[in-house]
Amino acid sequence: MRQSDLKKYARLIARIGVNIKKGQPVVISADVSDAYFVRYVVDECYKAGASSVDVEWSDDPVSVMHYRYMSTEALKEFPLWREEKLKYRAQKLPCMIHIESSDPDAFKAVDQEKMMDVRKAVSPIIWKYRKPMEDKYQWTIVALPGREWAMKLFPDDTPKAAVEKLWQAIMKTARLEGNPVANWKAHSADLDAKCAKLNAMKIKTLCYHNEAGTDFTVGLIPGTKFCGGKGVTRSGLKYMPNMPTEECFISPDKTTANGKVMASKPLSVMGKVIKDFGFVFKDGKVSQIIARSEEERALLERLTTIDEGASMLGEVALVPFDSPVNETGLLFFNTLFDENACCHLAIGRGFEEVIEGVEKMNEEQIAAFGINESTVHTDFMIGTSDLSITATTESGETVKIFDRGTWAI
16 A cells, blocks of 8 residues: 555545534544554644544554453443443534545454444443434544455465555545546545435335346335435535445334345345345335344344344435445445445434425424334445336336346436
8 A cells, every 4th residue: 555545545635525614623533453544534624723633543453352241231331431422523524534444354253242242232321322323413434454354265375465455445436546536526426426316216116136046026105205326414414424435325214124124145134244134025014034043033033133123214315236335246245335335225223314495494304204213223234236116206217227236317
């Protein structure tokens, strides 16, 4: 990785990712192994006008030790200082930068039931403070090639060569070649145009079908819109939540999902990679889980029962199968990339930003739309090279919007 590329990437994150405005505080979360890059990001944040930049470090091996040696009850404890920190953020609304580089198998040996129990206890506390922040602050998730992650993707290479190959893939998918800022402005404009076309159709329902077994229908909520690429705070500040991103997404009517969906890529759940799974929905809720083993089925069941909304859909995302991420030919074992490889759905929390005019609404008006609420949001990929998606419009017209895995409009 060349220093010039790292600096260019850091500038992109600060200027386009979170789009820092003068006087805004920033919080960066990163692994301790990413310190060399975090320094560049901190520098660029200050150059963009940040009033302060705090870094929260993590280390997967240490986290694994916590799960190994601490009791479940001790792990469930949420000390006052942690709550005060979340409360402070809810007041200050800092720009949040999340840098991902972790080993997908880091928590493979940890007791999955223990992890899920802890998550179930802690998530509502965190969500109590995150909920009021929704759509009010800028945030972005980006990636850096961690050693263990790179070796999982390129096991036959030396660690140095594997990291370099993963870095090249990140550069391609994050549009870092040439002028990244200009690249992202153009890409954002393309996604805006596609969303405008979808929204003009006034879609009522979407019907999915492929040879893998997906046969599924879901309805959309009147008064909502497809969003793509950029996020917009209620005060009008634009940012890029995910880099890379290729999706046009919307939160559907959570009560209308019916049929079977089969995952087309593996899913990492609590450090365990699950392959060849699927869900059957009935009247909006997961009614059946399809999995290779009872252990994996039980893990997915726990995921969908964390709270009432965890078994219902919060997102429908349209991504062409020939996306830049999929063109790498890699399975990244990382949702940031794999969800942007092809079409995906998400169980759990939906997005208030899809509501037309949400910035002018009060909480009661927003709640009336029925966007799914949950403390979790789990994306899983369903896109294939033969996936077809047919839209039925409010006027009764049927339009094929995806054919053979990619856009038909």
